[in-house]
Amino acid sequence: MxxxxxxxxxxxxxxxxxxxxxxxxxxxxxxxxxxxxxxxxxxxxxxxxxxxxxxxxxxxxxxxxxxxxxxxxxxxxxxxxTEVPYADLPGLDAEGSADHAETTDLRLALTEALAGLAPVDRAVVVLRHLEDLSVEEVAGALGLTPGAVRNRSMRALARMRKEVLR
Known part of the structure; x- marks a missing residue:
């Protein structure tokens, strides 16, 4: 029951x-x-x-x-x-064009940059900068030292900047 x-x-x-x-x-x-x-x-x-x-x-x-x-x-x-069953482009209207091209391009670039990070680096960036947790809180959640969180965050953000600004 x-x-x-x-x-x-x-x-x-x-x-x-x-x-x-x-x-x-x-x-x-x-x-x-x-x-x-x-x-x-x-x-x-x-x-x-x-x-x-x-x-x-x-x-x-x-x-x-x-x-x-x-x-x-x-x-x-x-x-x-890592399996991807198919590639569809959501958010397109009937003619196949997007209305908000600039914001969509930025959103896609950021999503791709996040996807290019290692899982732990991605978790650090999301928790630290998007969930607004402190370094100590992220370290506790992931089982890392605060120094490792700062180091991973710095390197991951540098990789994302390089990817987005290409």
Whole structure:
């Protein structure tokens, strides 16, 4: 028999879903993969929140962010994570032209630059600059030293600048 979802987790999931989805989309670069990543994350958080043994979660939102990032990184290590079934260009009108060419070009360039980074570097950039976490928070979430976070961030941003400004 399936137990009903407690109100506390339901409220937590509703409150955090948009933030987790935004971070997941920035990590994955694709909506469907981001949705899957958020679902995997919420499933893991649910299990952890309802574990009868062990300490209770002090900060479930931070735990969810850490789980999201680590799940993304471990998923990228799989060989199947680089498969691309087809290449479609979404967002085009009936004639095949885009209305917002400049912003679309910038968005595509940034998305491509993010995609060109290693999974850990991408996670550092997303958490540090787009989720606005401190160096120490990113280091704790990824299991790195603060110096490694600063170094990875600096090098990843330099690679992205070079890619976008080409």
């Amino acid at each position: 399936i137990e009903p979802v407690p109100d506390s987790f339901d409220a937590f999931a509703r409150a955090q879903a948009a933030r987790l989805h935004r971070a997941a989309w920035l990590l994955c670069g694709e909506r469907t993969q981001a949705e899957d990543l958020v679902q995997d994350t919420l499933a893991k958080v649910y299990v952890r929140m309802h574990r009868r043994l062990g300490p209770r979660l002090e900060n479930p939102a931070a735990y969810a962010q850490t789980v999201l990032t680590r799940t993304y990184i471990s998923g990228r290590r799989r060989r199947s994570s």
